[in-house]
Amino acid sequence: MSVGRALNLIFLGPPGAGKGTQANLIAKKYGIPQVSTGEILRSAVKEQTPMGQQAAQYMADGLLVPDCVVVGIVGERLMASDCVSGFILDGFPRTVAQADSLSELLEKLGKSVGFVISFEIVKDVLLERITGRRMCRGCGRGYHVVFDPPKSPGSCDECGGDLYQREDDKEETIQKRLDVYEEQTAPLKEYYKNHSLLKSVNGLGSIDEIQKSIVAILES
Ligand code: AMP
Numbered sequence: 001m002s003v004g005r006a007l008n009l010i011f012l013g014p015p016g017a018g019k020g021t022q023a024n025l026i027a028k029k030y031g032i033p034q035v036s037t038g039e040i041l042r043s044a045v046k047e048q049t050p051m052g053q054q055a056a057q058y059m060a061d062g063l064l065v066p067d068c069v070v071v072g073i074v075g076e077r078l079m080a081s082d083c084v085s086g087f088i089l090d091g092f093p094r095t096v097a098q099a100d101s102l103s104e105l106l107e108k109l110g111k112s113v114g115f116v117i118s119f120e121i122v123k124d125v126l127l128e129r130i131t132g133r134r135m136c137r138g139c140g141r142g143y144h145v146v147f148d149p150p151k152s153p154g155s156c157d158e159c160g161g162d163l164y165q166r167e168d169d170k171e172e173t174i175q176k177r178l179d180v181y182e183e184q185t186a187p188l189k190e191y192y193k194n195h196s197l198l199k200s201v202n203g204l205g206s207i208d209e210i211q212k213s214i215v216a217i218l219e220s
Helices: 019-030 037-046 050-060 067-078 096-108 123-131 171-185 187-194 207-218
Strands: 007-012 034-036 086-090 115-120 133-136 142-144 198-202
Touching (some): 007 187, 019 034, 019 115, 019 142, 019 207, 034 037, 034 067, 067 096, 115 187, 115 207, 123 133, 123 171, 171 187, 198 207
Parallel strands (some): 007 086, 007 115, 034 086, 115 198
16 A cells, blocks of 8 residues: 655654554555564574674663664665665664664655654553563564464464563563653654654554554555
């Protein structure tokens, strides 16, 4: 499906808000890539690349990986040919400095941000959402044991890979990640509101309802 212009999108929200799930669905619907910095970093950690080794401890502690590392990842990724008709940035930017670097990067590429979709959700439900989250070791697709279970327990519907719980989704690290979000990432809502790019969706509905709200924004 096409909306007739490049869909350069940012999905913004706390861990557990449903950004990754919706980015996956919207990316498939419009044939654009989902660029998840968390997923790229997790692969780098798994493959023990120099970047992965640099990022691993920050991730395990629920802290942000330094801006220069993630800006480098995104800069390279956005130059790929599959980003020509759009992309969804899922988990980036996460600081005002990253947002500034992103505008510079896009300007150099002759692109701009279309919409920033902010997932609004009360903090109380995030813990339940995150602790039930499972990821595929093969393709990185996310599931939830209650709200979005796989057809066959423990294995991915798409690639048959094993499902696992991320280390940083365990209760000990989650509080830290939520605090980091409030302190460093939430100010981006004001930042993008000031740029007239912010659109909010209610992150509390069903996967289908939230997807419909996003599509309505994109096709408005
Ligand atoms: P996510 O899968 O988006 O929840 O990201 C998992 C972890 O990767 C985060 O807790 C950070 O340690 C790191 N990370 C992902 N994206 C970024 C980013 N834009 N800036 C800094 N760290 C990031």
